[in-house]
Each structure stands twice: as structure tokens, then as C-alpha cells.
Amino acid sequence: MYKLKRLTSLCLCVVMLVAACTSVPVTGRQQLNIVPNSSIIQMSLKEYDNFLKKHKLSDNEKDTRMVKDVGLRIQKAVELYFSERGMSHLLEGYKWEFNLVEGKEVNAWCMPGGKVVVYTGLLPIAQDEEGLAVVMGHEIAHAVANHGSERMSQGLIAQMGGIAIAVAVKDKPRETQQLWVMAFGLGATLGVMLPYSRLHESEADELGLIFMAMAGYDPRKAVDFWERMAKKKGDKAPPEFLSTHPSDETRINNIKASIPMALDYYKKRP
Numbered sequence: 001m002y003k004l005k006r007l008t009s010l011c012l013c014v015v016m017l018v019a020a021c022t023s024v025p026v027t028g029r030q031q032l033n034i035v036p037n038s039s040i041i042q043m044s045l046k047e048y049d050n051f052l053k054k055h056k057l058s059d060n061e062k063d064t065r066m067v068k069d070v071g072l073r074i075q076k077a078v079e080l081y082f083s084e085r086g087m088s089h090l091l092e093g094y095k096w097e098f099n100l101v102e103g104k105e106v107n108a109w110c111m112p113g114g115k116v117v118v119y120t121g122l123l124p125i126a127q128d129e130e131g132l133a134v135v136m137g138h139e140i141a142h143a144v145a146n147h148g149s150e151r152m153s154q155g156l157i158a159q160m161g162g163i164a165i166a167v168a169v170k171d172k173p174r175e176t177q178q179l180w181v182m183a184f185g186l187g188a189t190l191g192v193m194l195p196y197s198r199l200h201e202s203e204a205d206e207l208g209l210i211f212m213a214m215a216g217y218d219p220r221k222a223v224d225f226w227e228r229m230a231k232k233k234g235d236k237a238p239p240e241f242l243s244t245h246p247s248d249e250t251r252i253n254n255i256k257a258s259i260p261m262a263l264d265y266y267k268k269r270p
Contacts, residue, residue, distance in 0.1 A: 024145050027203050035149045041093045041113035048097075048115040058100040058120055067118050070132045070215075071098030074140055075114070077214035082144070091144065098136075106232060110139040112148055125228050133217040134225040137208035145207060147200040205255055209262035219262035222255050 024031055058064050075096045082088050096114035103119040110116045116136060126132040142148065209219040230248035 031150045035152050040149050044111040044113045056102040058102050064100045067100040068098045070129050073215040074137050074211050077211045108135045108139050110143040112143050130217045130221040131225045133212040134222045137212035138204045141204040141207035206258050210265050213262040213266035219259050226252050
């Protein structure tokens with residue numbers, strides 16, 4: 001009887017994991033996601049509010065307007081992309097917001113739910129709207145591809161045996177918060193998100209090219225941007241934005257290979 005119960009439990013877990021598999025847009029890669037968007041977005045909004053209370057928004061009106069304008073264009077591109085594929089429901093609960101924050105970090109991030117932060121330290125390397133679109137498209141791609149949710153799901157499986165997020169939040173709030181920190185890192189030093197895996201980075205590069213192209217930005221400019229970022233690594237401490245990312249040569253070569261596909265979206269823009 002004991003073995004039967006164990007087998008039944010195992011079968012239920014397998015069924016749950018299979019049911020929790022989703023596909024990443026464009027790449028089609030199967031990903032494990034047992035964290036509902038509604039739950040993770042709710043957690044994101046709370047953490048984002050806490051972040052803004054501790055960090056100063058830029059008072060440079062011109063740069064702030066550029067961040068918001070680029071963000072809005074990419075937002076519309078993302079919404080169009082998902083709408084054309086019958087996937088608009090995957091963006092339910094998103095409350096888009098784009099802010100420029102004072103900081104020397106050469107960095108930017110997007111939380112689940114569409115909360116985007118760009119640090120002023122990134123602007124000299126971005127140089128213009130197209131350079132900024134490369135970064136914002138990439139970071140937004142991480143969010144809409146559910147990379148953070150995937151990482152948190154892996155943590156739930158590894159540390160809590162696949163316990164439902166609703167149960168985890170209710171019964172193990174401290175452990176759930178720790179998983180959140182592991183998945184996103186927001187709230188750590190300077191509020192910088194933890195780096196994603198190389199697989200996630202490559203997917204975000206590909207998706208980001210499409211989003212910036214649909215927003216009316218030339219995806220070929222991504223090569224120029226990443227070459228500037230590669231030069232930045234010549235400093236004693238590499239930018240946080242590049243840590244654990246694919247090698248410069250690999251990333252740039254992969255982007256070059258993806259540009260023809262992105263150009264199709266660029267040429268079809270209104």
C-alpha cells in the first residue's frame with residue numbers, strides 16, 4: 001500500500017510538471033513554469049514599489065522622456081506581437097512603467113508585470129534611442145518570456161518539492177521570499193537583478209531584436225551596441241549587465257545570425 005501511494009504521488013507530480021510546461025515565444029523552447037503570472041506579478045509590484053522608495057529617479061527631463069518614449073514603443077510592439085499570435089492573455093495583469101534611475105550601474109531590468117528601470121550609467125553606452133531600444137527590448141523579453149518565473153519554478157521544485165506557490169506564500173513566506181531573491185535578486189546591493197543563464201540571455205537577445213524592430217528601431221544597431229559593451233569590459237570591473245552572459249564574440253555572432261529574421265519585422269512596420 002505504501003509503495004502504491006508513493007507511485008500515485010509520483011504520477012501526480014509528473015502530471016503536474018507536464019501540465020506546467022509552456023513554450024517560449026519565437027524559440028518554441030519548452031519551459032517549466034508552475035508559478036502563475038498573477039502571483040508573480042503581484043509580488044513584483046510590491047518589490048518594485050519598495051525599490052522606488054529607496055532609489056532616486058533622474059531629474060534629467062530629456063533623458064527620462066527618451067526612456068519613456070522608447071519603452072512605450074516597445075510595449076506596443078510586444079502587445080502587437082502577442083496579439084497577432086493569440087497570446088494576449090499572457091500579458092494580463094501587466095502595468096507597464098518605465099523609469100530612469102540615478103546610478104553608475106551600466107544596467108537595466110524589467111520585472112514581471114512590465115516595470116522597467118534603466119540606470120543613468122547605461123546611457124553613455126546606449127548613446128541614443130536605438131541603443132537604448134536594444135537594452136530595453138532585451139530586458140522586456142526576459143519578462144514576457146517568463147524567465148524569472150521559470151527560475152523561481154525550478155527553485156520551488158528543488159527546495160519545496162513542487163509545492164504550489166499559493167501554499168508556499170501562505171505557509172512558508174520566508175522561504176518564498178528567499179526564492180524570489182534567488183529568481184530576481186531585486187533588493188540586493190543597489191537593487192540590481194541577478195543575471196540570467198546564458199540560455200535565457202540568448203533567447204532575450206533574439207526576442208529583443210524582434211521587439212525593437214517592430215517598434216521601428218533598426219536591429220542592426222544591436223551589433224554596434226554590444227561592441228561598445230564589450231569594450232566597456234576592458235575596465236577593471238566588468239559591467240553588472242554583462243556578468244555570466246555569453247562571451248562577447250558568441251553573443252555578437254548569434255545576434256548577427258538573427259538580424260535577417262528581425263529585419264523582416266523591421267521592414268513590415270507601419
